[in-house]
Amino acid sequence: MKFYHIFILRQQLIFDFLPFYHYTVSMATIYSITNQKGGVGKTTTCLCLGSALAEKGYRVLLIDFDPQAGLTVCLGFDPDCFPTTIYDVIINSEQYPLQKIITDTRVLNLKIAPANLDLAGAEGELIGEIGWDRNLRDAINPIKNEFDFIFIDCPPSLGVLTTNALISAHTVIVPVQTEFLALRGLKQLGDIIAKVKKKGNPSLRKRILRTMHDVRTLHSKEVVEELERIFPDEIFKTIIKRTVKFADASLAGVPILLYAKSSEAAEAYRHLAEEVIEDAKETVS
Ligand SMILES: Nc1ncnc2c1ncn2[C@@H]1O[C@H](COP(=O)(O)OP(=O)(O)O)[C@@H](O)[C@H]1O
Numbered sequence: 136m137k138f139y140h141i142f143i144l145r146q147q148l149i150f151d152f153l154p155f156y157h158y159t160v161s162m163a164t165i166y167s168i169t170n171q172k173g174g175v176g177k178t179t180t181c182l183c184l185g186s187a188l189a190e191k192g193y194r195v196l197l198i199d200f201d202p203q204a205g206l207t208v209c210l211g212f213d214p215d216c217f218p219t220t221i222y223d224v225i226i227n228s229e230q231y232p233l234q235k236i237i238t239d240t241r242v243l244n245l246k247i248a249p250a251n252l253d254l255a256g257a258e259g260e261l262i263g264e265i266g267w268d269r270n271l272r273d274a275i276n277p278i279k280n281e282f283d284f285i286f287i288d289c290p291p292s293l294g295v296l297t298t299n300a301l302i303s304a305h306t307v308i309v310p311v312q313t314e315f316l317a318l319r320g321l322k323q324l325g326d327i328i329a330k331v332k333k334k335g336n337p338s339l340r341k342r343i344l345r346t347m348h349d350v351r352t353l354h355s356k357e358v359v360e361e362l363e364r365i366f367p368d369e370i371f372k373t374i375i376k377r378t379v380k381f382a383d384a385s386l387a388g389v390p391i392l393l394y395a396k397s398s399e400a401a402e403a404y405r406h407l408a409e410e411v412i413e414d415a416k417e418t419v420s
């Protein structure tokens with residue numbers, strides 16, 4: 136066999152394994168799930184969207200970035216059982232690299248960086264530091280080739296933690312309840328996003344997700360249309376309806392995609408996952 140035969144054979148092998156090759160070296164698309172209003176479905180979206188992508192075979196990391204640790208709890212963990220959490224990582228990522236705290240979950244391909252109440256102290260500790268808004272981004276950087284998608288579950292505030300999440304993300308997903316009062320905080324959130332784009336993350340994109348939609352009320356339907364009018368190019372087509380199944384799944388400590396596999400709610404998050412896969416392609420290109 137001549138040298139160029141070996142060369143051609145080698146090229147052929149690389150070509151044959153190209154999808155796998157691409158899969159292992161691709162960089163994660165990072166999403167911050169953000170809204171300063173509590174109870175709008177941030178944690179639920181993080182968990183269900185992450186599970187839907189994991190179910191499709193993508194490698195997904197969920198970062199619990201809320202001191203209330205709802206995401207950690209919803210995956211069946213006791214937040215106080217972790218010796219180190221995301222708090223240690225963002226305070227001192229050299230001593231506590233993100234890699235060290237990442238934990239497997241009951242869902243295949245889905246991992247979590249857990250949080251607990253310690254994280255509440257981070258706001259005060261970081262604020263005086265130089266580059267306080269970049270700590271999470273720097274912590275994610277070394278591991279971003281190991282995942283296809285990373286979702287950051289923000290707290291219900293617009294402080295240090297949320298700013299860190301927005302600086303780290305390619306896209307911010309804003310879950311909005313389909314109620315008039317839910318529209319009120321969007322202006323303030325829009326201002327923060329604009330500031331982050333100007334100061335540190337110019338390519339940050341925004342997508343609106345309509346959640347907890349009550350199909351029985353006319354008022355809900357009007358808000359659905361109003362959001363479409365205000366954000367024509369930034370809105371997900373999928374609408375998440377209101378159902379008690381989410382609360383039942385949280386109690387069981389498993390995502391709805393496992394708890395009620397073929398429910399309408401699980402299917403809605405699978406549809407959303409398809410939209411997010413398309414969004415990620417646009418982010419990369
Ligand atoms: N589409 C939905 N329909 C009904 N209940 C929901 C829905 N999405 C979330 N929930 C429930 O509402 C509560 C708040 O949701 P959560 O995701 O924790 O909001 P956030 O993280 O924004 O505070 C939880 O008990 C959750 O189970």
Ligand SMILES: [Mg+2]
Nearest residue numbers: 177178201205
């Ligand atoms: Mg939450």
